[in-house]
Amino acid sequence: xxxxxxxxxxxxxxxxxxxxxxxxxxxxxxxxxxxxxxxxxxxxxxxxxxxxxxxxxxxxxxxxxxxxxxxxxxxxxxxxxxxxxxxxxxxxxxxxxxxxxxxxxxxxxxxxxxxxxxxxxxxxxxxxxxxxxxxxxxxxxxxxxxxxxxxxxxxxxxxxxxxxxxxxxxxxxxxxxxxxxxxxxxxxxxxxxxxxxxxxxxxxxxxxxxxxxxxxxxxxxxxxxxxxxxxxxxxxxxxxxxxxxxxxxxxxxxxxxxxxxxxxxxxxxxxxxxxxxxxxxxxxxxxxxxxxxxxxxxxxxxxxxxxxxxxxxxxxxxxxxxxxxxxxxxxxxxxxxxxxxxxxxxxxxxxxxxxxxxxxxxxxxxxxxxxxxxxxxxxxxxxxxxxxxxxxxxxxxxxxxxxxxxxxxxxxxxxxxxxxxxxxxxxxxxxxxxxxxxxxxxxxxxxxxxxxxxxxxxxxxxxxxxxxxxxxxxxxxxxxxxxxxxxxxx
Amino acid sequence: xxxxxxxxxxxxxxxxxxxxxxxxxxxxxxxxxxxxxxxxxxxxxxxxxxxxxxxxxxxxxxxxxxxxxxxxxxxxxxxxxxxxxxxxxxxxxxxxxxxxxxxxxxxxxxxxxxxxxxxxxxxxxxxxxxxxxxxxxxxxxxxxxxxxxxxxxxxxxxxxxxxxxxxxxxxxxxxxxxxxxxxxxxxxxxxxxxxxxxxxxxxxxxxxxxxxxxxxxxxxxxxxxxxxxxxxxxxxxxxxxxxxxxxxxxxxxxxxxxxxxxxxxxxxxxxxxxxxxxxxxxxxxxxxxxxxxxxxxxxxxxxxxxxxxxxxxxxxxxxxxxxxxxxxxxxxxxxxxxxxxxxxxxxxxxxxxxxxxxxxxxxxxxxxxxxxxxxxxxxxxxxxxxxxxxxxxxxxxxxxxxxxxxxxxxxxxxxxxxxxxxxxxxxxxxxxxxxxxxxxxxxxxxxxxxxxxxxxxxxxxxxxxxxxxxxxxxxxxxxxxxxxxxxxxx
Numbered sequence: 001x002x003x004x005x006x007x008x009x010x011x012x013x014x015x016x017x018x019x020x021x022x023x024x025x026x027x028x029x030x031x032x033x034x035x036x037x038x039x040x041x042x043x044x045x046x047x048x049x050x051x052x053x054x055x056x057x058x059x060x061x062x063x064x065x066x067x068x069x070x071x072x073x074x075x076x077x078x079x080x081x082x083x084x085x086x087x088x089x090x091x092x093x094x095x096x097x098x099x100x101x102x103x104x105x106x107x108x109x110x111x112x113x114x115x116x117x118x119x120x121x122x123x124x125x126x127x128x129x130x131x132x133x134x135x136x137x138x139x140x141x142x143x144x145x146x147x148x149x150x151x152x153x154x155x156x157x158x159x160x161x162x163x164x165x166x167x168x169x170x171x172x173x174x175x176x177x178x179x180x181x182x183x184x185x186x187x188x189x190x191x192x193x194x195x196x197x198x199x200x201x202x203x204x205x206x207x208x209x210x211x212x213x214x215x216x217x218x219x220x221x222x223x224x225x226x227x228x229x230x231x232x233x234x235x236x237x238x239x240x241x242x243x244x245x246x247x248x249x250x251x252x253x254x255x256x257x258x259x260x261x262x263x264x265x266x267x268x269x270x271x272x273x274x275x276x277x278x279x280x281x282x283x284x285x286x287x288x289x290x291x292x293x294x295x296x297x298x299x300x301x302x303x304x305x306x307x308x309x310x311x312x313x314x315x316x317x318x319x320x321x322x323x324x325x326x327x328x329x330x331x332x333x334x335x336x337x338x339x340x341x342x343x344x345x346x347x348x349x350x351x352x353x354x355x356x357x358x359x360x361x362x363x364x365x366x367x368x369x370x371x372x373x374x375x376x377x378x379x380x381x382x383x384x385x386x387x388x389x390x391x392x393x394x395x396x397x398x399x400x401x402x403x404x405x406x407x408x409x410x411x412x413x414x415x416x417x418x419x420x421x422x423x424x425x426x427x428x429x430x431x432x433x434x435x436x437x438x439x440x441x442x443x444x445x446x447x448x449x450x451x452x453x454x455x456x457x458x459x460x461x462x463x464x465x466x467x468x469x470x471x472x473x474x475x476x477x478x479x480x481x482x483x484x485x486x487x488x489x490x
Numbered sequence: 491x492x493x494x495x496x497x498x499x500x501x502x503x504x505x506x507x508x509x510x511x512x513x514x515x516x517x518x519x520x521x522x523x524x525x526x527x528x529x530x531x532x533x534x535x536x537x538x539x540x541x542x543x544x545x546x547x548x549x550x551x552x553x554x555x556x557x558x559x560x561x562x563x564x565x566x567x568x569x570x571x572x573x574x575x576x577x578x579x580x581x582x583x584x585x586x587x588x589x590x591x592x593x594x595x596x597x598x599x600x601x602x603x604x605x606x607x608x609x610x611x612x613x614x615x616x617x618x619x620x621x622x623x624x625x626x627x628x629x630x631x632x633x634x635x636x637x638x639x640x641x642x643x644x645x646x647x648x649x650x651x652x653x654x655x656x657x658x659x660x661x662x663x664x665x666x667x668x669x670x671x672x673x674x675x676x677x678x679x680x681x682x683x684x685x686x687x688x689x690x691x692x693x694x695x696x697x698x699x700x701x702x703x704x705x706x707x708x709x710x711x712x713x714x715x716x717x718x719x720x721x722x723x724x725x726x727x728x729x730x731x732x733x734x735x736x737x738x739x740x741x742x743x744x745x746x747x748x749x750x751x752x753x754x755x756x757x758x759x760x761x762x763x764x765x766x767x768x769x770x771x772x773x774x775x776x777x778x779x780x781x782x783x784x785x786x787x788x789x790x791x792x793x794x795x796x797x798x799x800x801x802x803x804x805x806x807x808x809x810x811x812x813x814x815x816x817x818x819x820x821x822x823x824x825x826x827x828x829x830x831x832x833x834x835x836x837x838x839x840x841x842x843x844x845x846x847x848x849x850x851x852x853x854x855x856x857x858x859x860x861x862x863x864x865x866x867x868x869x870x871x872x873x874x875x876x877x878x879x880x881x882x883x884x885x886x887x888x889x890x891x892x893x894x895x896x897x898x899x900x901x902x903x904x905x906x907x908x909x910x911x912x913x914x915x916x917x918x919x920x921x922x923x924x925x926x927x928x929x930x931x932x933x934x935x936x937x938x939x940x941x942x943x944x945x946x947x948x949x950x951x952x953x954x955x956x957x958x959x960x961x962x963x964x965x966x967x968x969x970x971x972x973x974x975x976x977x978x979x980x
Contacts, residue, residue: 024872026871028870031871031874098677100808100810101839102814104841105840106838107838107841108787110844112848115848115851117847118654121652145642146505148639149639154627157829158627160827164611192589192591197853197854201853209599209600210598229850233848297596321590323593324590324594325590325596341857348595350594354600357607362694362852363687364687364716365829365831368829381513381514381518384517385558388558388559389558392558
């Protein structure tokens with residue numbers, strides 16, 4: 001007899017009935033080929049003794065598996081693995097290779113060299129400095145679990161199964177349209193909105209519809225690196241304008257429009273990524289005029305509008321007068337955390353119809369359960385209360401981190417406290433180069449996971465985004481202490 | 491005083507405390523601009539009387555909102571809306587347009603004309619014939635809810651927030667690798683697998699890495715229309731080979747390879763979409779040889795391998811000897827339903843590294859909660875039992891639908907019972923053209939939502955996929971009865 005006592009791990013404290021656990025684990029043994037077709041199983045009496053279980057439990061498990069066609073029984077005594085198991089015994093028609101997937105390179109493909117690889121996270125750092133994420137400790141886990149449970153019914157699943165809500169289910173489109181109109185002074189209808197997997201997918205879809213290889217795209221220097229990478233992937237040539245303490249230089253944009261055939265402008269007027277600068281009202285008005293005059297297609301990326309620590313934020317460009325030229329992109333992910341990738345794109349109905357068709361080729365369905373959950377939170381007012389709560393917390397942390405860094409690291413880094421958002425833009429003193437700091441910090445339990453912006457091609461200084469929103473006072477203090485202790489190494 | 495009795499809808503039977511409901515609804519009134527900044531609220535006594543609630547309930551709601559900075563209170567008597575509400579009072583810097591998003595066309599963009607629009611579902615049809623979906627009535631909703639609840643903790647969210655599992659979290663990669671090795675005779679490691687939003691995203695990613703504008707892609711005539719659309723979107727030229735009762739014509743593939751510079755072959759050897767034919771073992775062996783000889787890049791789409799009604803299915807091409815040239819794509823969506831878009835791509839590690847980079851530009855994170863839930867079901871053996879259960883049910887329905895259609899519609903449609911999958915391929919008699927049938931069926935409560943394949947350019951007959959898996963006997967009988975009663979209209 002096989003060593004069932006070792007092979008079968010039964011947890012008597014589990015909520016799952018023991019006979020069901022037993023049945024599932026026997027299925028795994030069959031699937032793994034440990035129990036082979038036609039192999040005889042031990043009698044219920046024998047297995048019961050071996051596993052120290054009641055015989056009736058074994059019988060219940062065997063009977064379940066007989067009903068499901070995994071086992072067959074002869075005269076209710078002898079139990080054998082079925083010889084007719086569709087999912088475990090495929091026919092081979094060619095001598096099997098050890099693994100064909102060791103051969104490399106096999107296919108000729110785009111190596112994606114222009115896209116940076118992602119930073120690896122070390123095992124269990126004490127504190128992680130991200131580049132601007134929410135604090136998931138305030139996430140309403142119980143409320144969301146309950147809502148998910150309420151929605152996860154056969155009826156909901158059936159409805160989702162047969163509807164094609166590629167750009168979002170009706171309930172999230174209606175609720176989100178209303179939320180955006182209320183909070184951002186937009187004046188849109190549901191036909192102006194589609195839902196995407198995060199803002200990133202919205203950027204990809206919008207850019208793919210507009211850009212053809214060789215087209216010129218105007219971006220700030222520097223800009224959000226994953227947007228730059230999308231434009232490069234689509235074959236665009238990037239033309240840059242500087243960004244200063246008032247945001248993107250709009251005079252430079254005007255010049256670029258005169259001197260180049262610009263197909264698209266990508267811009268982040270609130271809390272510019274990476275530099276966190278908010279564009280002034282004068283420049284916004286001037287930029288809207290340029291957009292209208294030049295009939296300039298614009299992607300306005302407003303990824304963390306919801307976090308504003310100085311009262312009365314500016315309206316997005318999208319809420320101004322732009323004759324439909326501003327594609328407005330945002331995300332709820334910065335509110336709810338990375339697990340809830342709910343981005344959106346606002347544009348004219350015709351543009352969105354094409355965007356939905358392109359999305360269909362990439363991601364056929366939206367996530368109806370997540371959308372339903374978020375819509376319910378919005379409809380009840382809880383979502384707005386949650387944002388207010390987060391705003392208060394992050395505003396406090398913005399002050400706390402700013403004071404701490406000014407006092408403790410003022411001689412090493414330079415930054416300007418942002419009007420909102422979730423990160424500081426730390427410029428490193430040239431005696432204190434970032435490249436030498438990251439590894440040393442990591443060795444002390446502090447991991448910097450934001451992309452390091454190193455002095456060189458584009459920048460005159462080393463810099464990194466220091467996300468403060470996700471860290472409490474102790475974590476902020478630990479981070480600053482580690483950074484302070486690191487000896488500059490040139 | 492505002493008509494609060496009408497404006498505030500309190501549900502005393504809700505699980506949510508009344509004071510919390512009240513607080514959230516007052517926030518919505520503030521956000522909607524019904525309660526304006528500095529506006530005085532009714533006294534607790536007055537509002538309590540108006541709403542027929544206890545005064546302490548009103549006080550609890552007001553105090554909650556004071557703590558959250560929505561209200562301010564003077565001497566604990568007078569309650570006013572705060573004048574400092576960040577998320578509701580943005581500054582405008584330009585005269586506001588009514589809505590700039592009415593202007594069309596504004597931006598020059600790809601109209602995506604080559605992609606068909608999606609069929610609209612009528613309001614509440616009695617029966618929907620899909621093109622091959624699972625029956626969500628057998629979906630284990632309680633088990634999945636419980637698992638989701640178990641995973642949705644601050645700890646899990648924190649982990650997800652700071653890890654970059656673009657191609658799937660470690661747990662789903664390990665579990666799925668093992669599942670595919672067990673069920674499909676693959677011999678892969680986790681480095682050979684990435685997770686995507688459904689098979690569709692995997693097709694898009696793989697094709698994007700391989701195809702450059704003008705490249706020739708070999709497909710069957712007909713083929714899965716959303717794959718064709720992806721290739722066209724990427725600028726490929728489609729070269730076609732016929733598909734007959736043994737699957738794609740491999741001799742024609744050999745000819746095409748001799749006569750054309752083919753960059754990629756897209757093929758569905760199991761239950762070909764749309765025709766449901768399974769490729770014979772002889773042709774599979776021959777095709778593998780062609781792949782090796784020509785070093786031909788192949789996308790093998792195996793979207794519903796898990797459903798096989800004749801015992802011992804063929805192994806996928808991917809499990810044979812192909813020197814890494816076969817990119818194997820599949821999905822758990824056909825098992826779990828459209829809400830759970832969990833596709834995967836199997837390829838060499840180098841190819842997948844590029845695919846992950848491209849995915850990062852489109853969809854930055856995978857869905858860790860869904861992945862954790864599915865992994866847990868797989869690890870316990872419940873997933874395999876679920877597939878077995880579904881297999882038995884769908885196999886029965888395949889027989890039932892086939893017999894019914896043969897008996898009742900044999901004079902109008904032609905089909906061959908498939909070896910597996912979830913749909914029949916019904917070819918319509920030329921006296922019974924599909925275009926006249928769809929609307930008439932819809933009027934009788936039967937909606938055909940699969941894409942109709944109409945006689946013309948590619949096909950010598952009208953045809954549609956008739957999904958049987960999601961329909962019980964009564965629904966199948968209703969569908970066939972409606973189709974039978976429709977008078978042919980030429």
